[in-house]
Amino acid sequence: MRIATWNVNSVNARLEAVLAWFADAAPDVACLQEIKCVDEKFPSEAFERLGYNVAIHGQKTYNGVALLSKTPLEDVRRGLPGDDGDEQARYIEAVISGPSPVRVAGIYLPNGNPVDSEKFAYKLRWMDRLNRHARDLLALEEPLVIAGDYNVIPEPQDVHDPAAWAGDALFRPESRAAFRALKWLGLTDAYMAADGVPGGYTFWDYQAGAWPRDHGIRIDHLLLSPTAADSLTSVIIHRDVRGREKPSDHVPVVAALDLAS
DNA sequence: ATGGTAGACCTTCTA
Numbered sequence: 001m002r003i004a005t006w007n008v009n010s011v012n013a014r015l016e017a018v019l020a021w022f023a024d025a026a027p028d029v030a031c032l033q034e035i036k037c038v039d040e041k042f043p044s045e046a047f048e049r050l051g052y053n054v055a056i057h058g059q060k061t062y063n064g065v066a067l068l069s070k071t072p073l074e075d076v077r078r079g080l081p082g083d084d085g086d087e088q089a090r091y092i093e094a095v096i097s098g099p100s101p102v103r104v105a106g107i108y109l110p111n112g113n114p115v116d117s118e119k120f121a122y123k124l125r126w127m128d129r130l131n132r133h134a135r136d137l138l139a140l141e142e143p144l145v146i147a148g149d150y151n152v153i154p155e156p157q158d159v160h161d162p163a164a165w166a167g168d169a170l171f172r173p174e175s176r177a178a179f180r181a182l183k184w185l186g187l188t189d190a191y192m193a194a195d196g197v198p199g200g201y202t203f204w205d206y207q208a209g210a211w212p213r214d215h216g217i218r219i220d221h222l223l224l225s226p227t228a229a230d231s232l233t234s235v236i237i238h239r240d241v242r243g244r245e246k247p248s249d250h251v252p253v254v255a256a257l258d259l260a261s
Numbered sequence: 262a263t264g265g266t267a268g269a270c271c272t273t274c275t276a
Contacts, residue, residue: 009276010268061275062276207264
């Protein structure tokens with residue numbers, strides 16, 4: 001089973017390119033972030049024609065996440081537990097049905113910039129809520145994948161110029177510590193387990209020639225529960241997608257799991 | 262060099 005995560009930066013602005021990638025890469029499961037539309041505006045029929053079941057947690061203008069799966073999605077949950085007043089659509093979770101079911105959570109973790117604002121505090125509170133919820137999910141002892149745009153650069157090797165990013169919310173010690181805390185729960189960073197080569201970036205800013213200069217960062221991650229990590233066979237960052245026409249600033253990351261073994 | 266681009270959408274916010 002191949003599970004993808006991709007921040008598409010508006011699913012409707014990029015529909016043709018997104019569908020072309022899906023037709024070619026054909027992941028079994030995909031987590032999309034920044035769909036930037038309400039549920040009714042999500043192009044479900046186009047994905048259904050490619051054989052996907054669709055679950056959406058949308059929002060007008062900002063954020064919005066979706067889950068796509070070749071097999072039916074069960075026990076769908078929308079919104080990260082822990083704050084009933086949180087209006088931002090950044091979390092969706094479901095069980096991927098089949099002979100080897102796996103629970104998949106798709107996340108769009110808050111950016112958190114600027115650091116001296118409420119946005120950074122919200123990011124850290126959101127990460128604390130994710131930690132608590134991940135702990136509850138791990139207690140189920142199911143195969144589990146938490147995939148998405150974490151907006152966290154885990155280590156200096158995950159950014160082209162660590163010094164330039166030192167004060168950014170994506171690379172602040174507090175953000176990195178919260179990411180490590182997720183791993184201490186027993187979650188494995190799929191990219192590090194399968195590859196771990198420095199320069200495996202997943203995002204290049206639209207500005208200042210970041211892509212042609214390869215000024216990238218690795219912020220799109222798949223974290224795996226112990227049984228899911230044991231079944232990991234590969235992780236592929238679809239880097240070439242960034243160089244296509246009208247690209248998202250993020251590229252897809254695909255993890256392959258062999259859960260039957 | 263303190264810039265630059267992209268998307269949603271109504272003038273500015275978010276990233």
